Amino acid sequence: MTAATYLTLLRTILVPVFAVPAVFYGISVKSGDPNESLHWLAVGIFFVAAMTDYADGVIARRYNQRTPLGAFLDPFADKLLILTAIMILFLLPWGENWKIPA
Template identity: 50%
Template sequence: MARLPNFLTILRIVLVPVFVALFYWGGPARYLGATAVFTLAALTDWADGFLARRYQGVSPFGAFLDPVADKLMVATALVLITAAGEMPALLAGVLTSIIVGREITVSALREWMAEIGQRKKVAVSWLGKGKAVMQMLSIIFLLYAQPIGWFPTGDVGIVLLVVAAAMTLWSMLAYLRAAWPSLSGSAGSALDSDHHRR
């Protein structure tokens, strides 16, 4: 049971090419298949975290790979949706840039804070978890895209993605604010350290 969380994390990564293939297949494979695969990935994201905590199966490998798997699936889905013209081009480009750019920024921030022993200051917060849920829901609606009776699935997906992008910026600013004392206090010495060789 302790290895199950890592298995679910790896499964999410394996599902990425399956998701891409179904998306480009089109038709029912797109709005049923790709949506189902993404939904499964979102559920495994919740499940592996729950199981890791429940059975104390958190491992260094899992802690490293879990956020990679999450960001890989979300970024892939957003790029495909943007390229397919699911939303107005400008809006899609801005929202995708905000979400993907935030993930890159916060990942780099957490890596740097870990190197100076301050990783807990930028641990995942309720706001970060909330924006992740909103992103997942918005992408599921945008992938399905087919109206369900009177319910405008695609339009609701766009609205939810706008909300997710706003929460994304909010959470990024919150992490930067929490890290700012460390960032500003070590700015002078950091330039000369090997933390910034890249």
């Protein structure tokens, strides 16, 4: 496996690591006592995961590390991260005043 593929696997592993503090933050918001440390932890983990997407693309192109496995895993990891974030936003009860524009 290449370095780019390892970064893609890291991004996949970071998805549940991001989801746990994000869900608990949503629960704390609903209870009326938002835990901002969970908020920033989730944001930081999401940012690191997003940067691995950039880094694996640069590494794969610059060092010619494109592989069929990477071509499959990279879009899978991208969609898993984004869909997890969207599901957390839509499924958690964030409170009465929190609305997503339609």
